[in-house]
Amino acid sequence: MFEEANIQPVMSLKRLFSTFFIFLFSLAAFANEEAGERTKKFDPGETVIEHVSDNHDWHIAGHLSVPLPVIIFSPGRGFEFFMSSRFEHGHTSWNGYHLDEKNKVVAEDGHSFIDFSITRNAASIMASMVLLVLMFFSIAKSYKKRQGLPPKGLQSLVEPLILFVRDEVAKPSIGPKYEKYMPYLLTIFFFIWMTNMLGILPILPGGANVMGNIAITMSLALMTFIITTVSANRHYWRHVFAMPGVPVWVLFILTPIEFLGVFLRPFVLMIRLFANMLAGHIVALSFICLIFIFGELSVGAAWGVSVVSVAFVVFMWILELLVCFLQAYVFAFLSAIYFGAAVEEHDHRNEAPHTHVEEAAIV
C-alpha cells in the first residue's frame, strides 16, 4: 500500500512537469502568432489542447467526424435540441448559436443558457458505461451458469480485479463494514479503468480524454465526498472538530486544518486523476506533433523524427496501460480510505497508523 502511495506523487510530478512544459510551449506558439506571423502555420500547442479538450463532434480522421447531439437549456426558450453537424465545424450558426474558436457553444444574442450537450466526453462516458453494464451482466450470467465451477473467459479476467478491489482495497481500508461500499468501489474502479483504457485507444469508442477532464473527475470526487460525509459517524466529526487527546490550544490550529482537510481530500482526488490522465494524453500527442513540426522544415526530417516519436508514443502507451490501472486503483483505494475513516469505530489507543496512511496518500 505505501509503495503505491509513494510512486504516485513522483509520477504525477513528472506529469505535471510535462504539462507545464507543454503549456509553455503553447504559450510560446501563441506569442509567435501574436507577433504578427498570421501564416497558417502548424500550432502544436493548439492542436494538443484541442485534442485533449471536450468537443461537440467525435473526430475520426481528416474531415471525417461523427456529429453529436447538442442540447441547450435556456430559461427563456426551454430545451433546444439539434445535431452538432448543423454548425459545420464552427463555420455556420444555427438557431442563434455558433461555436467559438474553443469549440464552445455561444449564443449570438448573448442570452444565458446551460449546455447539456452530449459532447465527445459525455458520449465516451456512456459508451464505457454501456460496456461496463454489458461486461458485468455477462459475468453475472456466467456466475449463474457456472455455479461452483472455476471462472472462464471474461469472468476469469474480471474476477481477480473484483477480488483485488474487495481484498486489497475495501477490506483493509474500510474494515468490517466494507460490504456496503463494495458496489460503489467496484463501479468507480471499473469505470475509471474502462474509460482510461478506451481513452488510449486511438479509434472510435475511444480517444476521448475523459479522465483528463476536470468536470468528470470533479463529479467522481464529489460522489466520494458525499458518501464520506453522509456515512461519517460521531468519531469522524469528533476527529475533525475536536481531535481527542490533544491540548485545547492545539485544537485552535488543528481544527481549521482538519476541517480544510475534509474538502481538500476530494479536491486532491479530483486533481490527481485529472492531471495524470491529461498529462499522459498531452505527452503522447506532443510526440506526434513533433513529427509535424519537423514536417514543416522538411519531409525527410519528419520521417526521421517519426521513427523516434512513434517509439516514444509506444513507450508512453505502455506506460499509460499501467497508469490507467494505477489511477483507477488509487482513486478507489483513497475513496475506500476516506470511507474507512468515516465509519471507523475508534479505539483511541491504537488509531494512529490509519491516519498516517491517509496523509501519505494525499501528497
Added chain:
Amino acid sequence: MELIKPEIGLVFWMLVSFLVVLFILKKFAFPVITKALSEREHSIASALDSARKAKEEMAALQADNEKLIRQARAERDQMLKEARDTRDHLIHEAKSKAQTEANRIIASARETINNEKIAAVNELKNQIASMSIEIAEKILNHELSQDEKQRTLMQSLLKDVNLN
C-alpha cells in the same frame, strides 16, 4: 473548451450515467457475483476443511492400525513364549516321569535280583546241607560199621549224660 473549468453539462451527464449504472449493477449484477464468489469461497474452505479432516482420520486410522499390529505382534510373541514354556514344561515333566519310572524299574529289578539271589543262596545252602548230611551219613555208616567204634561212641555219650 476550457481545460480546467468544469462544464455543468458534462457533470450532469457524468453523474446521471454513473448513478444509473451504479444502480443497475448494484441491483442486478453485483449481488449475483458476490454471492457466487462467497459461495465458491465457502465451498473451497469446506473442501479444504474436509480434506484436512480426512487426513486427520487417515492418520488416526493409521495410528490405530499400527497399534493393532503392535498388539497382534505382542500377542503372537506372548503365545510363542507360552508355547515354548509349555513345551519345556512337558519335556521336563516327561523327563522326570521317565526318570522315576526308570528308577522304579531299576529298584524292582534290584529287589527281584536280591530275592533270586537269596533263593539261590538258600537252595545252595539246602543242597550243601543235604549233601553234607549224605556225606555225614556215608561217613557215619562207614565209621559205625565196626563195633568197637560204636562202643567208644556210646561210652563218650554216656559220659556226657552222667555229668548232667
